[in-house]
Amino acid sequence: MSTVIKxxxxxxxxxxxHQRQEQYLTVRDTIAHKFKDIxxxxxxxxxxxxxxxxxxxxxxxxxxxxxxxxxxxQQGERVGIIGRNGAGKTTLLKILSxxxxxxxxxxxxxxxxxxxxxxxTGFHPELTGRENIYLNGAVLGMSKAETKKKFDAIVxxxxxxxxxxxxxxxxxxxxxxxxxxxxxxxxxxxxxxxxEVLAVGDAAFQKKCLGKLGDVAKEGRTVLFVSHxxxxxNTLCDRAIWIDKGTIAHDGTAAQVVGAYMNxxxxxxxxxxxxxxxxxxxQSFQLVSVTLKRSDGVATSEINxxxxxxxxIEYEVIRSGARAMxxxxxxxxxxNCVFGSLSNTAENxxxxxSLKPGCYLSICGLYGHLLNEGRYYISVIGASDNWNDxxxxxxxxxxxxxxxxxxxxxxxxxxxxxxxxxxxxxxxxVQINSRNNSYRE
Numbered sequence: 001m002s003t004v005i006k007x008x009x010x011x012x013x014x015x016x017x018h019q020r021q022e023q024y025l026t027v028r029d030t031i032a033h034k035f036k037d038i039x040x041x042x043x044x045x046x047x048x049x050x051x052x053x054x055x056x057x058x059x060x061x062x063x064x065x066x067x068x069x070x071x072x073x074q075q076g077e078r079v080g081i082i083g084r085n086g087a088g089k090t091t092l093l094k095i096l097s098x099x100x101x102x103x104x105x106x107x108x109x110x111x112x113x114x115x116x117x118x119x120x121t122g123f124h125p126e127l128t129g130r131e132n133i134y135l136n137g138a139v140l141g142m143s144k145a146e147t148k149k150k151f152d153a154i155v156x157x158x159x160x161x162x163x164x165x166x167x168x169x170x171x172x173x174x175x176x177x178x179x180x181x182x183x184x185x186x187x188x189x190x191x192x193x194x195x196e197v198l199a200v201g202d203a204a205f206q207k208k209c210l211g212k213l214g215d216v217a218k219e220g221r222t223v224l225f226v227s228h229x230x231x232x233x234n235t236l237c238d239r240a241i242w243i244d245k246g247t248i249a250h251d252g253t254a255a256q257v258v259g260a261y262m263n264x265x266x267x268x269x270x271x272x273x274x275x276x277x278x279x280x281x282x283q284s285f286q287l288v289s290v291t292l293k294r295s296d297g298v299a300t301s302e303i304n305x306x307x308x309x310x311x312x313i314e315y316e317v318i319r320s321g322a323r324a325m326x327x328x329x330x331x332x333x334x335x336n337c338v339f340g341s342l343s344n345t346a347e348n349x350x351x352x353x354s355l356k357p358g359c360y361l362s363i364c365g366l367y368g369h370l371l372n373e374g375r376y377y378i379s380v381i382g383a384s385d386n387w388n389d390x391x392x393x394x395x396x397x398x399x400x401x402x403x404x405x406x407x408x409x410x411x412x413x414x415x416x417x418x419x420x421x422x423x424x425x426x427x428x429x430v431q432i433n434s435r436n437n438s439y440r441e
Contacts, residue, residue, distance in 0.1 A: 002110070004191060004222045005073040005096065009105035012066040012091050012246075065091040067246040068105070073224070075190075078217040080237035080254055081226040082261055088246040089226045093117055093193050096224070111190025111222075112140050116180055125169035129160055129179055132168055136183045150186045157212070158182035178205060185212050192216055195226045210236055230258045230335035258334050263375065270301035272396045280393040281315070284322030284384035288314040288359065290396050292378070304404040305373060305420060309366045311397070313380060314359065321354040327381040328364055331395070332418045333374060339419075369422030372415055373403040 066088045073079055081089045094100040095107060097115040114136075123132045133154055137147030155161050158179040160171070168176060184192060194213065213236055217223050227233055233240055233254055240257035242250040250257045271291040279286035294300045295308045303309045313326055326343040341364060378397040383390035 002075050003072050004075045004077075004110050005071070005107070005224075006109075007069055007071050007096075007105065007107045010066055010069040010092070010095060010102050010107060011064060011104040012088075012095065012100065013103040014063045014065055016061050016063045064246050066095070066102070069243075069246075069248060070105075071241065071248065071251065073222060075222055076217060076220045077239055078213070078223045078225070078237045080233035080240040080257075081224060081243060082228070082230070082233060082240055082257065083243040083249075087243045089243050090117065090195055092243065093195055093224065093226060096191075097193055109191060112188075113191045113193065114140060114184040114187060114189035115193045116184045117193070117195040123168050123176070123180060126167055128167055129158075129164045129171070132179070133183055137187055140187050140189060142187060147187065150188075154179075154182045154186045157186065157208075174205070181209055181212075185209075185216055189221065191222045191224070193224045206232075230262060231337075234258055234334050234336070255334065262333050262335055268301040268400065269396070269398050270299045272393075279316075280380075280391055281382065282384060282389045282391050284319045284389070285315050285317045285324050285355075285382070287380065287382065287393060288316055290314075290378070290380055290393070292397050292399055300399070302400045302402055303366075305368065305371050305401045306404055306422075307368045309368075311364045311366060311378060313362045313364070315362070315382070316359050317355045317357050320357055323353060323384045324355060324360065324362070325383050325387070326362055326364075329379040329381065331377040331379065333376070336418065338371075338376070370419055371401040372418055372420040373401050374418065375400055 069088075069092060081092065083089050091100065093115065094117065095102050096109065097113060097117065099115070099117070124135060127135065133151060134144065134147050137144070137150075155164060158175075158181070160175050160179050163171065163175065168179070171179070181194075184194070192213070210232055213223055213225065217236075223236075225233070225236060237254045240250075240252070240254040241248060242257050242261050250260050271289065273289040274280065274287060279288065281287055289312075291299050291312045291314075292301070292303070293310045293312060294303060295310075300309070311328060315324060317324065327340055329340045330338040332338055343362060343364070376399055377395040378399075379392060379394045380396055381390060381392045
């Protein structure tokens with residue numbers, strides 16, 4: 001494979017201004033500030049003519065959005081870019097898209113680049129959807145005939161045929177993104193850069209887009225995908241780069257990088273107890289605590305995969321006649337939803353029934369021989385009125401499921417997947433019928 005993107009020591013600096021907090025000023029202070037403002041306007045006439053209030057030059061600071069980023073991306077790679085908000089992910093894509101110039105360093109890209117960085121990028125609001133399709137094709141260096149060949153596929157994918165001759169400024173954000181993505185993905189760029197814009201679309205469209213990105217990569221084109229959806233990163237990408245505070249914190253396979261990112265600074269928690277003024281809940285009841293316990297009743301942050309455990313939810317009913325319903329959701333270390341459990345599946349004595357004010361304890365049994373070894377998180381969802389007043393407390397507990405070797409026996413390797421249920425196997429002797437190769441006991 002050949003190198004498509006090569007970045008060397010990329011750095012980007014911004015100047016940030018800080019507005020001073022208002023404070024009590026004397027007449028002398030006011031006069032002094034007026035003279036200082038006049039002096040600034042004389043020294044910086046261009047700023048003064050903009051009509052904007054001048055920033056005190058002493059209240060600025062340098063902010064490095066990127067610091068000496070170096071990377072190489074090969075043709076056909078699907079690379080996920082992850083990190084917290086403000087880490088520098090979008091800045092990196094803007095530099096690669098030639099929208100922003102780096103302060104230091106250089107970048108070289110082979111082939112045509114199509115970018116989908118934010119809603120509205122690359123579209124002229126006054127032009128219709130049809131006109132914007134041809135405009136984007138021209139920007140990518142494609143002839144009108146080449147764009148026309150892809151036109152029907154773009155319109156079908158975006159599902160905006162009715163509004164094709166309407167100015168895109170009248171589109172909803174979802175329609176805008178559907179058309180923008182369809183154009184970027186179908187006009188055959190060698191490199192496709194996609195930021196978190198897919199979050200604007202509905203779930204069905206997001207699934208459709210991820211499928212298309214996979215198809216694009218299979219055709220030998222390169223995809224850079226910025227997302228906070230770790231499940232999508234794991235599904236789509238074979239490589240991931242974690243950016244933290246403007247630098248590369250980790251670069252490796254998607255599974256390795258996502259796992260490291262999800263587990264960063266996240267302590268193992270076997271129990272959470274909320275202060276009274278911080279309890280998650282609604283007008284009917286509030287959570288008091290959530291605890292993971294072994295089968296012997298001891299709170300724990302580690303369970304053997306072959307042993308039973310329980311999750312105990314303590315809550316306080318504050319409205320007479322309230323009902324309390326729960327759902328537990330289990331997540332793995334890669335942010336994949338493993339399974340969920342509703343309290344109405346087995347709890348009959350209290351589920352959906354009116355409760356008096358007071359404290360209650362709901363206990364969910366987690367049986368052994370279910371989970372694979374690894375790290376897991378538990379979220380709690382509660383509701384009292386047919387889930388219309390639901391609330392959730394995400395990742396309240398985290399724990400390790402440890403392999404005690406009971407099921408492995410003479411197998412020494414690792415099991416794949418996030419669950420490892422103990423299924424029923426049976427071996428029986430049979431007699432084979434030589435005439436039709438059938439068998440019977």
